[in-house]
Amino acid sequence: MARPTLAIHGGAGTVVKSLMTAELEAEYRSGLDAALTAGWTILDSSGNALDAVQAAVVELEDFPLFNAGRGAVFTHDGRQEMDASIMDGSTLRAGSVAEVRNLKNPILLSRAVMDKTVHVLLAGEGAMKFAAEQGFRLEPDKYFFTEGRWQQLQDAIAAGRVQLDHTAPKPIGTVGAVACDAEGRLAAATSTGGMTNKKFGRIGDTPLIGAGTYANELCAVSATGHGEYFMLAVTAYDVAARMKYKNLSLNDAAAEAIAHLTEIG
Numbered sequence: 001m002a003r004p005t006l007a008i009h010g011g012a013g014t015v016v017k018s019l020m021t022a023e024l025e026a027e028y029r030s031g032l033d034a035a036l037t038a039g040w041t042i043l044d045s046s047g048n049a050l051d052a053v054q055a056a057v058v059e060l061e062d063f064p065l066f067n068a069g070r071g072a073v074f075t076h077d078g079r080q081e082m083d084a085s086i087m088d089g090s091t092l093r094a095g096s097v098a099e100v101r102n103l104k105n106p107i108l109l110s111r112a113v114m115d116k117t118v119h120v121l122l123a124g125e126g127a128m129k130f131a132a133e134q135g136f137r138l139e140p141d142k143y144f145f146t147e148g149r150w151q152q153l154q155d156a157i158a159a160g161r162v163q164l165d166h167t168a169p170k171p172i173g174t175v176g177a178v179a180c181d182a183e184g185r186l187a188a189a190t191s192t193g194g195m196t197n198k199k200f201g202r203i204g205d206t207p208l209i210g211a212g213t214y215a216n217e218l219c220a221v222s223a224t225g226h227g228e229y230f231m232l233a234v235t236a237y238d239v240a241a242r243m244k245y246k247n248l249s250l251n252d253a254a255a256e257a258i259a260h261l262t263e264i265g
């Protein structure tokens with residue numbers, strides 16, 4: 001028996017205290033609480049880690065203040081294109097989607113890729129075709145739209161930058177969850193709108209297994225930050241590899257992986 005554990009994130013980065021009012025903080029916390037409750041309810045009733053991370057991420061995608069699902073950031077062309085992935089550490093099976101649109105919960109489509117196809121990653125039009133085949137309903141653009149994200153895009157275009165959500169005034173971004181269930185099975189899930197003002201069909205680290213998401217028998221990793229660096233350093237797998245081949249603890253492996261990232265950055 002293992003001790004069930006669940007950890008979630010709603011995007012890392014520097015939270016500027018002066019921009020965070022008590023009301024806003026309470027709002028963010030309610031979103032995080034809902035995700036913890038959803039995941040924990042599953043773990044607490046002997047459910048598996050995979051279902052727990054999925055349930056937690058669904059809640060975070062539904063919450064408009066995070067950069068995933070509803071409230072995702074905008075591309076340069078004013079679209080909301082989302083990436084997501086999920087991995088079961090006990091079987092090393094995974095599913096992910098990239099550049100999907102109008103889907104309430106991209107993480108559920110990732111799970112369908114894992115459960116119902118022989119593939120790992122589906123992108124763009126093909127992913128949307130698969131969603132239709134699987135009976136996923138599309139939501140109108142207005143479901144995903146938030147004024148704050150739209151303003152972020154206008155600011156990023158004016159400043160000529162591709163912007164990490166973390167550097168925005170309301171610095172809460174990509175979402176993710178990792179869990180260990182009572183059987184000791186580990187799982188990870190991550191979902192994002194990517195970076196504000198991204199262009200040319202840019203896909204980040206989130207749907208790339210090993211870069212933004214990874215789980216095996218030793219650890220479960222969900223990354224948030226500038227995706228290009230995680231892709232170059234294959235960060236999520238880097239943590240797992242350092243544990244496996246160097247026999248490091250999770251803390252030490254993560255510290256080394258992050259130190260390596262800063263060398264690249």
Ligand code: ASP
Nearest residue numbers: 173174194204224225227
């Ligand atoms: N990692 C995400 C990406 O680059 C962004 C984020 O974590 O906010 O797409």
